[in-house]
Amino acid sequence: MGIREKRRIGKLLESSDIESVIKELYHLPPSRVINPLIGALCSNDEIVRWHAVTALGQIVASLADRDMEGARVVMRRFMWSLNDESGGIGWGAPESMGEIMACHSGLAQEYGHILVAFMREEGFFLELELLQRGLMWGLGRLAQVRPSLLKEKxxxxxxxxxxxxxxxxxxxxxxxxxxxxxxxxxxxxxxxxxxxxxxxxxxxxxxxxxxxxxxxxxxxxxxxxxxxxxxxxx
Known part of the structure; x- marks a missing residue:
């Protein structure tokens, strides 16, 4: 994807009408949308960051309906970004995972335990408090839609x-x-x-x-x- 289109998606995310933004993003192939959305998770604009989370939920869920393995690649990418060995910090990853799983039951069944494991010291514990905030939000978002799944975990x-x-x-x-x-x-x-x-x-x-x-x-x-x-x- 060219820089111009990345900027276009970033500009779209500034809109107050996230539903219209998502409809427009649906017209583009997921492969051209997902990377700019993940990049937007690091934006200085909190509206852009949260709209990116919302859009990722819808776009990755739609991708999973057509290409489950492609959606798994996105989920694994978020998991890797939270791994110390990745060299990154994983801003927005727990929130995005929670939103995606709230939007897609199949991905929730496969990856719900991972979100819980981020709380466990013997699991993939997230030490940074800012990431813990994101994790709490991701768990809450998933709990809004699939509380039974989290209770089971x-x-x-x-x-x-x-x-x-x-x-x-x-x-x-x-x-x-x-x-x-x-x-x-x-x-x-x-x-x-x-x-x-x-x-x-x-x-x-x-x-x-x-x-x-x-x-x-x-x-x-x-x-x-x-x-x-x-x-x-x-």
Whole structure:
């Protein structure tokens, strides 16, 4: 792909109408779109970064429907970028993996355990807090669509320690994910976070929002209690 087309895709991602952007990207072969989207994950513009994550979810899911091995190559590329031996840092990789798996059940079945393994010290543990924020978001995004899959992978057990992270973004996004997983085990720790003033800037329903750890903990508790109250009346 030429530099001109890469710039064109980067410019498209600046649009506030991500749905129109994705429709336009669908007209191009995935091989011409995926590399510029991955490159956009390192943009200085947070809108561009998040729109790249959203677009990757749709484009790679569409690719998987036609060429599963081609989609696996993309997933393995993200995994490699998070490996110390890659020489890179893997910015945007956990978020993109979570978004892609939220969009495609087959890829979620194959790679869901990898996202969980990034939390495990005996697995592929991510040490950098900024990457941990991305991981918490990726897990939360996947939990929005496929909570049962993450529960099967014992994600709740590995998420709980992140509520005590020194990083407010990690704490808040871990709370968000645990709320989506309706994790009763998290209730005591979430209650301890209700007055936490830590700031969390994240991407929710395709909009960038600013919240506190305390507000995310409060919403998580409400999700958990509502779910189990309804379940108890079934």
């Amino acid at each position: 014992n994600a709740v057990t590995y998420l709980l320690p992140y509520l005590a992270s020194s990083d407010g973004g990690v704490r808040g996004l871990a709370a968000w994910a645990l709320g989506l997983l309706h994790a009763q085990e998290a209730i005591p720790a979430l209650e301890q976070l209700l007055s936490d003033p830590g700031q969390v800037r994240h991407y929710l329903n395709r909009t960038i929002v600013d919240e506190t750890v305390g507000s995310l903990a409060e919403k998580a508790l409400a999700n958990i209690k509502k779910h189990h109250s309804i379940k108890g009346h079934d």
